[in-house]
Structure formats: structure tokens, C-alpha cells
Amino acid sequence: MKKIKIASIWCEGCSGCHMSFLDMDERLVELINKGLEINATPITDLKVPDDDTDIGIIEGAVATDHHEEEVKMMREKCKFIVALGDCAVFGGIVTMRNYTPVDELLKRGYIETESTVDGKIPTSPELGKHLPKVKAVNEVIRVDYYIPGCPPSADAIYHVLNEILEGKKPMLTGELLKYE
């Protein structure tokens, strides 16, 4: 049986899509029995996928330079990229910040919030630098399949992975295609 190796990352998102992934429950076992192999994911806590990964799943939008690097790494290491959830597909709710300059936002968030005393904007070099605008994944790299939804239903994720395992091109229709 041919194994299909998947990896996933989680950029500017809320982890809801990964929760939905786990929400497949016993169907996850069914997929693994069919040949799904889970490689580097936030669930396995491995950061870098193997070079021969078949499918890279990206949750969340691209909001910082770190995210940009990570999605580019995914594109290099994976044969197919699946954008999972509204943030990865459309930019999502996090694009709300696109209408305000980044420095104003940071000031509001870390200094001017009503409950903040002596606030300061974090400057650690370990942190990613905010891009001027949050982008959907397909504005940075080529994306092969999209699963919109906030979060996408476990049914939709199962459908896509199952179709890929069966060697078909996944298409979302009817109840599986939702923007919310």
C-alpha cells in the first residue's frame, strides 16, 4: 500500500482548523489504515516536514515574516499544498487589521489598552515581524487545494484527504463548502 505523508503548520490562526482535523475522530484511524502518515504537525510537535512529504496543510493566514518563511518551506518540501480554513484560504478574520497601520495597532494593543499599565511593545528577536498586510496563503505561494470554513467541518477535511488517498482530485460541494 502506498503511504501518503502529510504535514501541517499553523500560522496566523486560532487552531480551530486543527481542532476540526482532530474532530475526524475514529475516521482519522481509518485514514491512517488507508495509508495516511502523519509527519510534522503541531499535533506531533515536529517542526520541519520530511523532504518527501506529499501533502502540506496550512492553517492560518500569513501575517509575519516567520509565516512567510514557513509557508515557503512547506511549498518546497510538499508536493501538494492544502489551504485549510478561512484564514489560509481568504485571509480570514485576521485581515481585520489590514485597514490600520501596524505600528498604530501594536501601540493600541500593548500600550493604550484600558487595562494596561506601563505597557511596552515586545521587541524580542525571536518574534516574527508583522507584515504591513495579512495575506491569504495563495498570495505568497501556489496553493493546490482549498478547504474554506471557519472552521471547516471534519467532514470536509475527511472528504479531501480521502479523495487524495483514493487518487482523486478533491472537490468540495454542497454542505461541505462553507465560508463560515
Place this chain on the structure above:
Amino acid sequence: MEKIKIKINGQEVEVEQGKTILQIAKEMNLHIPTLCYLEPLLPQGSCRLCIVEDRGKLVTSCNTQVAPNMDIKLDTPNVVESRKLILQLLFTERNHYCMYCEASGNCELQSLGYEFGLDHFEFETYERKFKVDDSHDYIIIDPNRCVLCRRCVRACSQLAGHNVLGEMNRGIETMIIADTDLPLGESSCTSCGLCVQVCPTGAITDKRSYYFGKDIQTEIVYSNCDQCPVGCGVKVYKRKGSNFIVKIYGDFEKENEGVLCKLGRYGALFEEKPRLTSAKIKDDFGFRKIDFDGIVKVINEKMENSVVYVDGSLFNEEIALIKKVFKDRVYSLYENEPPIKSNVSVGDIKKGDEFIVIGVDLNREYGVIGSFVKRKVSSGNGKLIVFDSNFNSLANITEYVFGRDELESGLEKLKDLKSPIVIYKNLSQKEVEILSKYKDYKFYNLPLETNSIGLLKENIKHRIEKSKNVIFIGKNPSGLKEIAKDSFVIVFTPYDTEEINKFDLLIPMNDGFEREGSFYNIDEKIVQKKKVLNKKFETFELKDIFEELSKVNSL
């Protein structure tokens, strides 16, 4: 109509000339997706989603009439791919990300996205942000969700006749504006709310219903509005499993063509007068609560020397019941005889081309009649002359405005009118005399109360008669003041006002959508008001009390 032969999807059909491709497709049960198209409005062809292929060319089906030799194909790859591209452009031109928008679930753009399997944006989006206009009491305009279909603009002019909404600039810069780009709340908007009803996305929404649940969580009750005698057809959206109305929409299938006025759409939901919450009777120490048996006992004692006054808020069933118990001792508290009887109907108003309006501002009351007059006049197909001594907001589309005292001389000057429809609600004796000289004129009386005509049909006339005991049944007891002096006064009414607390026995009645019954509308047709809500207070039904009364009496 002449018939011509065309081909649709390879099938040869004979069709009537003058029809559009979309109409023919609908008759053949063939689906063409649409967005800017809406049945009662003139087609505009601005969204381009309804494109079909005719001999290799793409044409918009909603506003292209069939022509001989057409060979129309509805779903060629060219058509489908073009529609997908158009959808991509529509979705990315402004902010149509569904999670930002409460219309999600009730949105025609979203449904089209699902229909065409749109699963990502191909173009950059979230580039522009527009200011949301929330200046209006009931309506929010959010240009960020607008797809520029102009349904609102067309509904505002073609159906409702208000001509408030329009457009500004061109192409991608186009904006839907009120008047001369005024905030909606400061514009000439009459709050009829039709724009909210026709908007396919979340661009025009109403403040109340917007966050109160999606259509799927509501059930629709078809009813007639009883705010005024026009009696428009309404669709009442009630939230499933709760005692709560989300919104009221106009019914496109009824005489009012979906148009409502501020009173019908918002007045019925927003206007909350203090309610009488339980029955109470006055004794030496003030008011005390009284129960059903107590009420029946008191009324039974006082029935002997009593007169009953009613107003036009009562339904036919209630009037008949009162008439049955109190026979000829029932009077209308207010004048309900029309000064001159109507000899035309709403249908004639819609077709009419000359109107004389006397002493009534049709933007403020009888709003739907106003809409029908205004849409004829402002589209250049009708003349309007107003006689009013007060400010009349119809004045800006009239040929002439006269004072009411100028009726005689004014009509003299208007000799070139053939047979105008005269619209009025109350006229003085002198005005009636003047008008009666014009034999060719048509008359349209606006009854003063919702069911004025129902009272007349039951032969209940306005008359003031003093009596030891006075019973009033209705919503407006303000005319009781003089009559009620030195009498024992029993009041059946829904509202708690300062003046009713001077009376002796107060019995709360149901109000608004807690009530059910029929009434005669302005054209003397019987229409039904449906019950939507359960009662909220310890109110009483006339029927229960009166039935008990007749039982007690017969013993």
C-alpha cells in the same frame, strides 16, 4: 403577441416576442443564476451573472429580448467560466468575506459562491474600506458589502416612488448614496425599508433584525398590517420557538407590491407604548386588582344603564360580538362617515395620472398610497396638486401647492385636468360642496381609523350620548373626556396612559400581533390580521368576557 422561433440548449421553441431570454428560460424551468435581477423591478443587467451564449456571443439574459434565429446555450464552458470570473470579481471588489457579515446565511452572493464552488479568492481583496452609515433610526448602509446591483435604487424609485437612493461616480468608484450624498438619517428617506428587503447581501440591513437570527431560524406568518386602513400584505418573521418578531417584510404578491411604510415595517415593532398589565378597579383607596369573575360581575351590574363606545381599532369579529350583546347602544367614539364616498380603488390609484391631495401628507400617513402616487408623478407619468395649509412633504414633486382655503379658486385654475383622483381624509362641509360641482372627478377617501369601514358596515355611527355607565372598547380613549364626566367608566384597552387612570374599571386587551381578526381595508375588502405572538400580560379576550356575560344573563 407575435411568436418567433428560437433555439434554447438545442431545443427549438416558439416564444412570444418582447419577452426576455431569462423569462423564457424560467417558463421552461431552466435555471439561470441571477443577482441584480429581482422580479418586480425593471432588469438592469449590471451584475452580468445571468449571461448566456447566443451564437458564440455572451449576452445578459435578464434584459435581452428574444429575437428570431437566436441559438441560446445556457451552460457552455465559456458561460460557466465567465460566470466564475464575474463572481471572483464581485467577491474581491469590496469586502465580501462572510465572517465579517451578519447576512451570512441569508446572502444571495454567498449562495452563488456555493453554487459555483468558489473556494478561494483569485484577486487581492481587503484593499478599500468605506465608512458605514448608521445615521438612520432603523437602517444601516454598509458600502463594504455592496455589489452595486442597484436593486435598492430601483426599488426606491420604481416601487416605492421615493427616489431617495441613487448612485454616484462610475465603475469601481460607484457608490450608492441618499439624496446628494447625505447620511441616510439626514436625507429625505421616509423609512419605508424596502431597500433592506431587496438587498441581496448585507449592504443595507435593519438595525433590529440584523443580529436577531437568520431566516432559517425564523418562521414566516403571512398577514395584513393593521396600522392603518390600507391593510398591506406583510410577511412576519417570527423567531422559531420564541415569542418574538424579528422583522416585517412587505408581501410582493399582494396589492401593496411589497411596499410598506415606516408604520408598517418599523412602527409595529419599535413603537412600544406602556401596556396595561392587569385588570384593575378603582375604589375609595385607589386601584386594586380584579379577576375575571369580578370583571364579569361588575359589567353585569352596570350593563343596564350603559352605552358602549368603540373605535376603529376593533376587528369585525369583535364589533359583531359587541353589537350582539349591546344591540343599538353601541356608538363610534369618532367620526367615521366619509365626507365623500370613494369611487375608485388602489388599483385605479396605481393607474391614475392626475392626483389632487387635500390636507394629508402621504409621506407620513397612508404611506403606501403615497408611494403609488409618488412613483407615477416622479416618473413623469402623473400630475399632482396639493391643497394643504400645513407643511406637506409631497410639495417637492407637485405642479402646484395651494392652501386649503384656496380650494375653490385653485380648482378653477386647474380646468385642464380631465378626471383627477381626489385623495382626502377629512373635508369640511364647504369643501364637500365645492368638490361636488366637479362631476368628472374621482374620489378616494382615506378612512380615519383601521376599521372605520367595518364600523359603518355594522351601522355603528358616531354619536355622543351621556349615560350613567360608559363602556369603551378600543385603543384610543382620548375622545372620552367629555362624555365620561360623572359616569362609571369601564375601559377595555391595551395601553396604560395617564388619562385612563381617571376611569373606574380598566381591562387590558391584546395589542399588535397578539391579536387576530379581520377588518375592512380601504377598498372595502375583508383582510386578515394573523396572530403571531402569545399574549405577554394578563390580558382578556372580549369573547371570553362576553360569552360569560350572556351565560350569567340567561340564568
